[in-house]
Amino acid sequence: MTATIPTRLRGSLDRALLNLPFYEPAHRTVADSIEGWCSRHQPFDGEPGPDDVDSEGRRILRSLAADGWFAPLNPPAGHREPGDYRTICLIREALAYADDLADLAYSIQALAATPILRHGTDEQRRRHLPAFADGTVVGSFAVSEEHAGSDVAAVALRADQTATGWLLNGHKAWIAHGTIADLHCVIARTGPGPGALGLSAFLVPATAPGIRVGERIRPIAPRAMAHLHFEDCHLPADALLGRQGAGFVIAMEVLDRFRLTVGAAALGFARRAVDAALGRARDRAIYGSRLLDLATVKASFADMEVQLNAAALLVTRAAWEIDRGNRRFARHSSIAKLHATETAQRVVDACVQIFGAAGLVQGSVPERLYRQIRSLRVYEGTSEVQRATIAESLNLDRATPASGESRRKDQRA
Ligand SMILES: Cc1cc2nc3c(=O)[nH]c(=O)nc-3n(C[C@H](O)[C@H](O)[C@H](O)COP(=O)(O)OP(=O)(O)OC[C@H]3O[C@@H](n4cnc5c(N)ncnc54)[C@H](O)[C@@H]3O)c2cc1C
Known part of the structure; x- marks a missing residue:
């Protein structure tokens, strides 16, 4: 940790903007709380070395969870969003002001939980969302591949149906929290041909047989990031998230x-x-x-x-x-x-x-x-x-x- 923290001159959030009719009193309360949280948690500010990036990512994520910032990821039945988006934006803006890894921890956890929130069965929601909310499970959202970045419809990781479930073979690239996630939300190809219609979403525990963290990536701003490899990765039938073909x-x-x-x-x-x-x-x-x-x-x-x-x-x-x-x-x-x-x-x-x-x-x-x-x-x-x-x-x-x-x-x- 080398950087020094500058004196806060203006604050991370624009208070005048918060007084516009776009916002409600609850948003101003969130703004106070997240700014308070950030000042209490400094100095977490700074950048970890490449060997500390995983532990630091996990530590910050657990710290956010302990103070309830992921509670909206486990809403009552029927709620399908991870909170309102004005709130999510205020939280991200304040966290990014304070610390890159804090913003990453918050955003990737919310990103990974959202497909479950929106498409999970009652059982999938019950099984996974409480652990996302309390930080005992770290999530990732794995879509990109070496040859499928902007062109998501080109995803090639295959998921073939078996008598007991699914068999995944292929690769994912550039996955944030790829090195520390306990549960990956993975988009894979279940249909026969190329294109967008043959894709489906799966929930893949990091402990599933056949999944492996491959090359650790060292981005210019240190992050827990990796390519993932799937070699005969067996999943049960209920690993499918949402409808087959809706990936x-x-x-x-x-x-x-x-x-x-x-x-x-x-x-x-x-x-x-x-x-x-x-x-x-x-x-x-x-x-x-x-x-x-x-x-x-x-x-x-x-x-x-x-x-x-x-x-x-x-x-x-x-x-x-x-x-x-x-x-x-x-x-x-x-x-x-x-x-x-x-x-x-x-x-x-x-x-x-x-x-x-x-x-x-x-x-x-x-x-x-x-x-x-x-x-x-x-x-x-x-x-x-x-x-x-x-x-x-x-x-x-x-x-x-x-x-x-x-x-x-x-x-x-
Ligand atoms: C820090 C970081 C974190 C990431 N985290 C994740 C993650 O958690 N999960 C995940 O799935 N992926 C993740 N990614 C991957 C990211 O989503 C892809 O890098 C991104 O979608 C771009 O794909 P690409 O890198 O393959 O570039 P390409 O798609 O190959 O694009 C190369 C260039 O071509 C241009 N281009 C492409 N299509 C068009 C078009 N239609 N019109 C004009 N120009 C075009 C692009 O703008 C770009 O300049 C992450 C990437 C980074 C850098």
Whole structure:
């Protein structure tokens, strides 16, 4: 753990935004609680070495569970969402501000539980969700493969039906918490041909015979991440989650929901960068004055403020669209993710610039954020895929004007 914690100048969440009609009093309470939790748990801030990343990931996850942050993953029967998405966004934003691994622990646990929440039988929910909520089970959501990243319909891991259940053979790639998960939610091919329709979802315990953690991945921002191998991995019949053939829909439903929360995490990283840069600009003596007294430096903070406001409003709107039951929320999720992650990347880069050489020292807050923010433009749908999805939602060939058409469809929530 090398990084120092900067003085908190502005806080991880935008209080003025929380007072807009998008939010209810309960959201302001959550905001206070999660910020309180983060300050009580610092210093967990910093980055573990490659050998400590698993234990640190587990420790933070258990700590979140112990304080009830995963309780919504085990809701009463009939509830099919892991809480409301404005709340999930506030939690991710505050956690990302405080610590990359805390955001990862929270988001992957919620991501992995959501397919069970939405598609699990009563028995599957009873068996797994209490353990997700109390942190005794760590989950992963395993969709990607070496040749099936953006193109989810290309998933090739096979699941063949046997007399007693299923037999899995193939590989998964880039799985967050792959090294520490106790239960993987795996998308595999059960149908004969290629394409989206032949996929199904399975719940695979890490102890199942034939599953093996392969190469440990060392991403630029340390995480418990791995490729998984399945060699004659036998599963009982009740390992199937949801309908056979519904795997693509299950994966997309989860990703459509969590994509916008990636935007919230991006905001957290960016706000942390701005606070660190502001501290630096105030303290840095230059030309007999302070760095902050330079007009171009002030202008840089003004630009960042504008960009963060826009990103925060898009994330809030997307979360509100799901929470109010708009069935066409996915386009807002893509818009929010695209804008917030691209903005956060620019903001973090501007903060490194304000630090000068000091921002390029390994373990410094700007250097760490510079590495941590990068993957958000890749996972849960790359920026290019978001652009393609947004363009598709505009019905460009038919609608005139496109925005008017989209607006009318949004109103039919
Ligand atoms: C930190 C991290 C954590 C991850 N965690 C998980 C996890 O827990 N579970 C999981 O299943 N996966 C996970 N992934 C994998 C992630 O989902 C994929 O990396 C992502 O979907 C992109 O796939 P790819 O890397 O194969 O890139 P590719 O799909 O090969 O894309 C390569 C390039 O082509 C572009 N491209 C692709 N399609 C289009 C298009 N239609 N139009 C224009 N350009 C296009 C992309 O934007 C990109 O620039 C994680 C990845 C990272 C980096």
